[in-house]
Amino acid sequence: MPTLATVRLGENDSRYAPGVDPGTVPSPLDLLDLPLTRTALAELTLLAICGGLLGAFVVLRGLAFFAHAVGTATFPAVVVADATGFSATLAGLSAAAAYACGVERAGRSVRDPGDSATGLLLVAALGGGILLASDVFESGAAVDRLLFGTAIGLNGADLALSGAAAALALAATILFGRTWAAVGFDSDAAGALGLPVRRADVLLLGSVALAAVAALPAVGALLVSSLFVVPAAVARLFARDVPALLLGSVAIAACLAVLGLYLSLWLDVPPGPAVAVLGAAAYGMCALLTGLRASTRTPAAGTSW
Amino acid sequence: MTRAPAVEAHGLALGYGGEPALEGVDFEAAPGAALCVLGPNGGGKTTLFRALLGELQPLAGRVRVAGRPAYLAQTERTRLDFPVSALDVALMGSLADGRWWRPPGRSQRHAALAALGRVGLEGQASVRFGELSGGQRQRVLLARALTQDAAVLLLDEPFAGVDPASAERITAVFTELRAEGRTLLVSTHDVESARLFDLVLCLNRRQVAFGTPAQRLGREVLETTYGSDIVVLEGSGDTAVRAITVQHHEH
Numbered sequence: 298m299p300t301l302a303t304v305r306l307g308e309n310d311s312r313y314a315p316g317v318d319p320g321t322v323p324s325p326l327d328l329l330d331l332p333l334t335r336t337a338l339a340e341l342t343l344l345a346i347c348g349g350l351l352g353a354f355v356v357l358r359g360l361a362f363f364a365h366a367v368g369t370a371t372f373p374a375v376v377v378a379d380a381t382g383f384s385a386t387l388a389g390l391s392a393a394a395a396y397a398c399g400v401e402r403a404g405r406s407v408r409d410p411g412d413s414a415t416g417l418l419l420v421a422a423l424g425g426g427i428l429l430a431s432d433v434f435e436s437g438a439a440v441d442r443l444l445f446g447t448a449i450g451l452n453g454a455d456l457a458l459s460g461a462a463a464a465l466a467l468a469a470t471i472l473f474g475r476t477w478a479a480v481g482f483d484s485d486a487a488g489a490l491g492l493p494v495r496r497a498d499v500l501l502l503g504s505v506a507l508a509a510v511a512a513l514p515a516v517g518a519l520l521v522s523s524l525f526v527v528p529a530a531v532a533r534l535f536a537r538d539v540p541a542l543l544l545g546s547v548a549i550a551a552c553l554a555v556l557g558l559y560l561s562l563w564l565d566v567p568p569g570p571a572v573a574v575l576g577a578a579a580y581g582m583c584a585l586l587t588g589l590r591a592s593t594r595t596p597a598a599g600t601s602w
Numbered sequence: 603m604t605r606a607p608a609v610e611a612h613g614l615a616l617g618y619g620g621e622p623a624l625e626g627v628d629f630e631a632a633p634g635a636a637l638c639v640l641g642p643n644g645g646g647k648t649t650l651f652r653a654l655l656g657e658l659q660p661l662a663g664r665v666r667v668a669g670r671p672a673y674l675a676q677t678e679r680t681r682l683d684f685p686v687s688a689l690d691v692a693l694m695g696s697l698a699d700g701r702w703w704r705p706p707g708r709s710q711r712h713a714a715l716a717a718l719g720r721v722g723l724e725g726q727a728s729v730r731f732g733e734l735s736g737g738q739r740q741r742v743l744l745a746r747a748l749t750q751d752a753a754v755l756l757l758d759e760p761f762a763g764v765d766p767a768s769a770e771r772i773t774a775v776f777t778e779l780r781a782e783g784r785t786l787l788v789s790t791h792d793v794e795s796a797r798l799f800d801l802v803l804c805l806n807r808r809q810v811a812f813g814t815p816a817q818r819l820g821r822e823v824l825e826t827t828y829g830s831d832i833v834v835l836e837g838s839g840d841t842a843v844r845a846i847t848v849q850h851h852e853h
Contacts, residue, residue, distance in 0.1 A: 483675060487694075488655070491698055
């Protein structure tokens with residue numbers, strides 16, 4: 298059985314997930330062997346539940362760019378918190394909430410929260426965060442951990458926040474799932490049905506913002522969408538109804554999380570990039586498969602009358 | 603004894619801030635009546651519907667509807683790539699009962715299936731909405747309105763882009779709904795289809811006319827309603843005028 302040990306990737310590098318000796322393939326059971334990896338596994342599983350459920354509605358409502366941006370928007374705030382010893386969770390929550398409120402307050406449709414404005418924010422948040430980390434606080438070494446996450450150093454507080462985010466996502470899906478689906482399908486008619494469209498929108502934006510902050514320690518500010526967009530986007534290729542999309546999205550998120558953590562352990566890379574690369578590969582393969590399947594079928598009978 | 607109107611508006615003015623988009627609206631529709639709301643694009647048909655749905659507060663006057671009306675929006679507002687079946691869409695109508703947080707029960711499923719049956723799509727209940735034809739999609743949206751079980755139905759251009767078989771089915775359902783005492787308000791820009799209704803309400807940023815089609819759909823009213831958008835084909839007096847409208851789309 299391989300020995301778990303922290304592998305040094307570079308001169309100063311001992312901050313990634315505990316890995317195994319280079320060239321040695323770890324056993325999947327290694328994930329359960331150490332308290333550190335058990336915590337990481339539990340954290341990523343909770344985030345998979347959260348990301349899978351909310352991600353389904355993020356994809357259905359066309360909020361993928363928002364989900365990506367809300368994570369990145371927290372980056373300057375967590376850099377400042379990391380350097381000053383302030384709570385990164387509170388700093389991230391404040392930044393995410395401010396951004397979500399900005400999107401909501403802008404009075405735009407949540408289907409189109411302003412792509413240009415979001416793009417500008419992404420650039421400003423990344424650039425500002427890097428400047429703060431390298432020139433103001435001189436904490437450059439922490440930048441990759443803040444951007445891409447880490448499997449070590451996760452603690453009970455991180456688990457508690459992810460647990461709360463997963464519980465909120467589950468409760469909100471049970472209570473608001475039908476409403477979110479009806480609004481996503483036809484927002485005009487949803488309002489006419491007497492549905493609380495605005496409250497549902499606020500809850501979805503707020504839940505995604507909270508979940509993104511909960512995901513920061515494990516997957517980092519830049520790769521939040523690896524759990525909040527990619528699994529649902531893969532499930533969307535196959536799902537024929539919303540419950541199937543929800544189940545598929547959670548299952549795919551869980552698989553990506555476990556495989557990503559295993560890969561991170563094996564290659565001694567942060568879990569965020571491992572999950573993201575696996576997700577992108579899964580999406581690419583599934584899109585290819587569904588594309589091939591569609592091209593071998595005759596066109597749907599109902600496309601014209 | 604006369605029954606209370608199912609829909610009524612008196613001295614109604616509506617707008618989105620600034621100048622009213624629609625004013626001088628005064629009409630009543632009894633239970634079981636079919637009222638055609640006729641006018642050009644931008645004439646105020648959708649604005650009136652938004653007020654009847656309670657989404658737009660009047661600038662002046664008042665409006666009253668019996669219960670929460672069902673609304674059939676135009677099909678292009680729906681998402682064709684959405685993972686929902688015809689039954690899922692019909693079931694959305696049951697959300698109007700105010701208990702939107704509850705999963706659909708057996709009675710709601712029965713009601714949605716029955717609604718699909720009424721529009722002739724019971725066999726397509728599990729087909730994805732986006733895979734249906736344009737006419738079938740319109741019928742599914744009508745089934746959603748039927749599931750809502752409303753006393754008043756607002757239907758926005760229900761025959762636009764619909765094949766003849768679907769249009770026939772939709773017309774048959776309208777007849778049944780009226781026989782059940784439900785009131786229909788149907789918006790259209792098609793003058794000829796307006797003649798089939800009991801009542802017609804002509805709008806062009808104000809109420810031009812209200813009454814029976816035979817009384818009101820004369821040359822003068824049509825020209826005031828449509829301006830340069832109308833082409834009168836035949837007839838010289840105020841009766842027996844045939845006309846078509848020319849729609850100037852902005853996009």
